[in-house]
Amino acid sequence: MTNEIFLTKAEQLKPVLHxxxxxxxxxxxxxxxxGECIFDFxxxxxxxxxxxxxxxxxxxxxxxxxxxQFAEIREExxxxxxxxxxxxxxxxxxxxxxHIDDLPCTCRLERRYAFRYVRIRxxxxxxxxxxxxxxxxxxxxxxxxxxxxxxxSLNEKDRKLDEVSVRTLHECMQEVFEDGPKRDRRxxxxxxxxxxxxxxxxxxxxxxxxxxxxxxxxxxxEGGRLSNNIFLYPQPKCDDQTMFDYTLFFxxxxxxxxxxxxxxxxxxxxxxxxxxxxLLLKTCxxxxxxxxxxxxxxxxxxxxxRLDKQAAGQGVYIYGLSDLVKIxxxxxxxxxxxxxxxxxxxQAVLRLYDESKGxxxxxxxxxxxxxxxxxxxxxxxxxxRLGASVLEHIEKMPEAEGMVSPYAVHHYIQALIDTxxxxxxxxxxxxxxxxxxxxxxxxxxxxxxxxxxLASPYGGLIVHSFCHAWSCTPSYFLRTYFRNRES
Amino acid sequence: MTNEIFLTKAEQLKPVLHxxxxxxxxxxxxxxxxGECIFDFxxxxxxxxxxxxxxxxxxxxxxxxxxxQFAEIREExxxxxxxxxxxxxxxxxxxxxxHIDDLPCTCRLERRYAFRYVRIRxxxxxxxxxxxxxxxxxxxxxxxxxxxxxxxSLNEKDRKLDEVSVRTLHECMQEVFEDGPKRDRRxxxxxxxxxxxxxxxxxxxxxxxxxxxxxxxxxxxEGGRLSNNIFLYPQPKCDDQTMFDYTLFFxxxxxxxxxxxxxxxxxxxxxxxxxxxxLLLKTCxxxxxxxxxxxxxxxxxxxxxRLDKQAAGQGVYIYGLSDLVKIxxxxxxxxxxxxxxxxxxxQAVLRLYDESKGxxxxxxxxxxxxxxxxxxxxxxxxxxRLGASVLEHIEKMPEAEGMVSPYAVHHYIQALIDTxxxxxxxxxxxxxxxxxxxxxxxxxxxxxxxxxxLASPYGGLIVHSFCHAWSCTPSYFLRTYFRNRES
Numbered sequence: 001m002t003n004e005i006f007l008t009k010a011e012q013l014k015p016v017l018h019x020x021x022x023x024x025x026x027x028x029x030x031x032x033x034x035g036e037c038i039f040d041f042x043x044x045x046x047x048x049x050x051x052x053x054x055x056x057x058x059x060x061x062x063x064x065x066x067x068x069q070f071a072e073i074r075e076e077x078x079x080x081x082x083x084x085x086x087x088x089x090x091x092x093x094x095x096x097x098x099h100i101d102d103l104p105c106t107c108r109l110e111r112r113y114a115f116r117y118v119r120i121r122x123x124x125x126x127x128x129x130x131x132x133x134x135x136x137x138x139x140x141x142x143x144x145x146x147x148x149x150x151x152x153s154l155n156e157k158d159r160k161l162d163e164v165s166v167r168t169l170h171e172c173m174q175e176v177f178e179d180g181p182k183r184d185r186r187x188x189x190x191x192x193x194x195x196x197x198x199x200x201x202x203x204x205x206x207x208x209x210x211x212x213x214x215x216x217x218x219x220x221x222e223g224g225r226l227s228n229n230i231f232l233y234p235q236p237k238c239d240d241q242t243m244f245d246y247t248l249f250f251x252x253x254x255x256x257x258x259x260x261x262x263x264x265x266x267x268x269x270x271x272x273x274x275x276x277x278x279l280l281l282k283t284c285x286x287x288x289x290x291x292x293x294x295x296x297x298x299x300x301x302x303x304x305x306r307l308d309k310q311a312a313g314q315g316v317y318i319y320g321l322s323d324l325v326k327i328x329x330x331x332x333x334x335x336x337x338x339x340x341x342x343x344x345x346x347q348a349v350l351r352l353y354d355e356s357k358g359x360x361x362x363x364x365x366x367x368x369x370x371x372x373x374x375x376x377x378x379x380x381x382x383x384x385r386l387g388a389s390v391l392e393h394i395e396k397m398p399e400a401e402g403m404v405s406p407y408a409v410h411h412y413i414q415a416l417i418d419t420x421x422x423x424x425x426x427x428x429x430x431x432x433x434x435x436x437x438x439x440x441x442x443x444x445x446x447x448x449x450x451x452x453x454l455a456s457p458y459g460g461l462i463v464h465s466f467c468h469a470w471s472c473t474p475s476y477f478l479r480t481y482f483r484n485r486e487s
Numbered sequence: 488m489t490n491e492i493f494l495t496k497a498e499q500l501k502p503v504l505h506x507x508x509x510x511x512x513x514x515x516x517x518x519x520x521x522g523e524c525i526f527d528f529x530x531x532x533x534x535x536x537x538x539x540x541x542x543x544x545x546x547x548x549x550x551x552x553x554x555x556q557f558a559e560i561r562e563e564x565x566x567x568x569x570x571x572x573x574x575x576x577x578x579x580x581x582x583x584x585x586h587i588d589d590l591p592c593t594c595r596l597e598r599r600y601a602f603r604y605v606r607i608r609x610x611x612x613x614x615x616x617x618x619x620x621x622x623x624x625x626x627x628x629x630x631x632x633x634x635x636x637x638x639x640s641l642n643e644k645d646r647k648l649d650e651v652s653v654r655t656l657h658e659c660m661q662e663v664f665e666d667g668p669k670r671d672r673r674x675x676x677x678x679x680x681x682x683x684x685x686x687x688x689x690x691x692x693x694x695x696x697x698x699x700x701x702x703x704x705x706x707x708x709e710g711g712r713l714s715n716n717i718f719l720y721p722q723p724k725c726d727d728q729t730m731f732d733y734t735l736f737f738x739x740x741x742x743x744x745x746x747x748x749x750x751x752x753x754x755x756x757x758x759x760x761x762x763x764x765x766l767l768l769k770t771c772x773x774x775x776x777x778x779x780x781x782x783x784x785x786x787x788x789x790x791x792x793r794l795d796k797q798a799a800g801q802g803v804y805i806y807g808l809s810d811l812v813k814i815x816x817x818x819x820x821x822x823x824x825x826x827x828x829x830x831x832x833x834q835a836v837l838r839l840y841d842e843s844k845g846x847x848x849x850x851x852x853x854x855x856x857x858x859x860x861x862x863x864x865x866x867x868x869x870x871x872r873l874g875a876s877v878l879e880h881i882e883k884m885p886e887a888e889g890m891v892s893p894y895a896v897h898h899y900i901q902a903l904i905d906t907x908x909x910x911x912x913x914x915x916x917x918x919x920x921x922x923x924x925x926x927x928x929x930x931x932x933x934x935x936x937x938x939x940x941l942a943s944p945y946g947g948l949i950v951h952s953f954c955h956a957w958s959c960t961p962s963y964f965l966r967t968y969f970r971n972r973e974s
Contacts, residue, residue: 099598233589240546
């Protein structure tokens with residue numbers, strides 16, 4: 001379903017992109033077939049590239065054929081794009097093969113890339129000339145305005161973590177909050193929620209969040225169900241897939257937006273979208289008020305394919321409805337129906353507590369996982385004390401299903417904070433994200449397993465996104481919970 | 488040396504290109520990775536291509552990566568561009584690998600191509616969608632104006648030969664007379680001379696010839712020596728190489744231009760360039776007035792690397808000076824010096840006649856070749872009767888060095904005509920050029936050996952030019968010598 005009024009609002013909120021040039025000296029060594037060089041821009045860039053080619057020798061009498069590969073991290077260049085055969089489309093690999101008919105010239109590549117490193121390889125010139133690279137210019141783009149970045153009283157160690165987080169967010173802020181500027185370059189609800197939280201304590205670009213909310217509300221599936229993600233071209237259009245948890249996060253994102261901006265008009269206009277999601281998802285539970293994962297359909301939670309989603313999904317539902325109640329109360333709308341629903345679901349989830357193990361279990365296999373504990377805590381379904389206890393118990397259960405993405409670890413850190421364990425949250429946060437910094441990260445990655453940092457569930461890290469929105473939240477934590485802290 | 492006045496004149500004569508669209512229905516069969524299709528535009532095109540891509544399935548969620556190869560003849564598509572390792576730069580192979588970020592869309596390729604066939608191969612899409620090709624549009628360009636094409640009274644058989652010749656010329660007429668629109672896309676003096684001759688009996692675009700003459704005269708080597716060819720980008724600039732015969736052809740091209748256009752102003756302005764070439768090349772002879780091929784440097788004559796160039800080069804020199812005398816006489820300038828020179832060189836060349844063999848020989852090895860006979864005839868150094876005799880004798884000498892290019896065969900046809908053998912010229916012309924038509928040629932080729940039509944001296948026909956200026960002269964012969972002929 002399309003709501004043209006909402007899409008028009010979104011269109012009117014389209015941001016102006018700020019351009020910044022990053023110049024690099026070239027390589028004046030003349031190159032013939034097979035010659036190559038690698039350039040390091042010294043920082044992560046999202047944008048366009050100009051290459052200034054010169055020549056040596058006689059007048060160029062045949063086109064130049066060259067290949068170029070862009071990489072967010074240096075290791076990507078160790079992989080041959082042609083050799084990638086994983087399940088993600090290899091069209092995501094940032095490499096091109098280009099002819100230049102007339103030299104010398106400045107070649108502007110048409111597409112936008114996410115990169116710090118660029119490798120240029122000369123595939124063919126004629127016998128009569130060699131080619132030099134006089135200079136490179138990255139024309140970087142972002143809708144984040146660095147002049148608006150809020151200062152933060154952070155100690156040295158936290159400042160570095162904050163910088164990389166802010167940079168990650170900066171790079172993902174384009175015409176929408178993208179999930180990653182390399183891949184998928186798209187607006188996803190799960191990513192949006194975390195980007196918005198971080199935005200409110202950094203760039204405070206409320207309009208970009210508002211635009212994204214209207215985009216989701218402006219293009220929905222049959223019955224008004226929100227999609228996971230929105231395509232922007234050729235015109236805004238929702239994907240045809242849903243995820244139970246992402247649908248609910250629209251409610252939280254709207255409430256967070258209101259809390260930051262106090263924009264009651266938007267709250268009022270989009271409340272019906274929130275209420276509709278709650279009503280649509282009400283049917284996904286069994287007679288015991290526990291989530292029926294078959295009815296719920298796709299529940300994301302984390303990139304762990306073994307994960308049973310019942311307990312965590314139940315937590316997300318309560319978490320979403322809790323903010324719906326706040327929205328409706330704020331607008332003076334009745335909310336009792338949803339309060340009752342929350343109570344029923346909170347009571348039901350306690351049935352999943354395994355006293356002998358001291359943790360919550362999930363699904364018919366009674367699976368023990370971090371994510372089940374975390375979402376039941378975030379839902380407020382247990383006391384901080386019981387929450388702290390289940391987190392303590394699971395740490396001693398090596399067989400428990402762990403977390404595989406920074407997105408999951410974000411929720412773990414929040415759960416530690418919510419159960420009164422701020423110090424532990426601080427340490428765990430640093431331990432995890434500092435690990436990427438130690439590996440040279442300029443921006444935080446889509447995937448990071450401290451035990452196997454460059455492992456790929458995609459069949460090759462060449463398609464990984466090394467600047468990924470859902471990994472930018474250390475700034476949110478630092479600026480919200482850890483200001484003015486001694487180092 | 489640069490003559491800005493001449494280059495400014497050339498710039499002012501830059502033609503407007505005529506655009507013509509050639510539309511083709513696409514292939515609505517959805518394609519995934521590895522899918523491909525070949526499109527046939529039904530005629531040779533020089534220009535730009537628009538591809539209208541559609542999609543099937545879910546919304547495209549990853550870029551499309553496709554490759555495209557353009558071919559002038561169908562057989563080019565049988566060769567893998569990556570496998571070409573000949574001595575010509577493989578950057579000439581007309582293939583690209585392209586990413587499309589947003590679909591559906593119409594993709595305009597930036598470069599100009601020469602093609603009849605186009606193969607599109609889908610390298611990668613995502614699992615969620617397939618791609619269709621809705622339509623293709625070739626935006627063809629030429630400075631030849633078809634509305635100005637002169638009619639010709641030709642019989643059926645000659646008309647077909649004329650059509651393909653005219654088409655060849657049409658495709659090579661761009662901002663200059665190019666040698667070939669696929670390769671080298673450049674202004675060469677040897678090609679220009681034959682294109683201009685054909686132009687005068689077809690499109691009569693005198694200004695384009697004039698522009699090319701001023702380009703050559705506007706950028707010369709030290710001492711005012713004319714180059715083989717001119718580069719147009721980034722600004723007109725002569726190549727740093729010369730060829731003895733091409734240098735002289737400037738004189739003939741100017742005289743032919745004057746005879747066609749009666750533009751005495753240009754004749755007067757460019758005569759000093761012609762006289763200078765004659766004076767510069769005067770030193771390339773030995774004490775017996777025979778060409779010293781070491782002093783002459785590069786003499787092209789034909790793409791036959793075994794060819795001894797002494798006799799043919801001597802012929803070209805006389806041929807060039809003969810037109811210089813006409814130019815100077817027309818302008819009322821003294822010409823005796825050059826007439827004497829012609830007489831000396833004509834007398835000297837008779838020493839190369841081998842009475843026992845009945846042919847002219849060339850160089851210390853006394854090589855017998857077609858090109859030696861041909862150029863001595865074209866120089867007017869022998870009577871038509873002796874000319875006919877040497878051509879008759881050489882036909883019975885299988886060891887004689889033959890002709891390997893249509894450029895060489897052109898001169899053979901002219902020599903037959905000049906020795907009074909019009910019928911034989913007509914038959915030989917048809918036999919040679921019709922052979923290409925029988926192989927499906929839409930335009931005439933750079934190279935054609937009737938005994939081995941697709942042989943490649945370049946290590947692969949994928950880099951051959953199948954629409955080449957120097958092959959367009961059947962229209963010149965037909966319209967000059969064979970009009971109103973019964974079939």
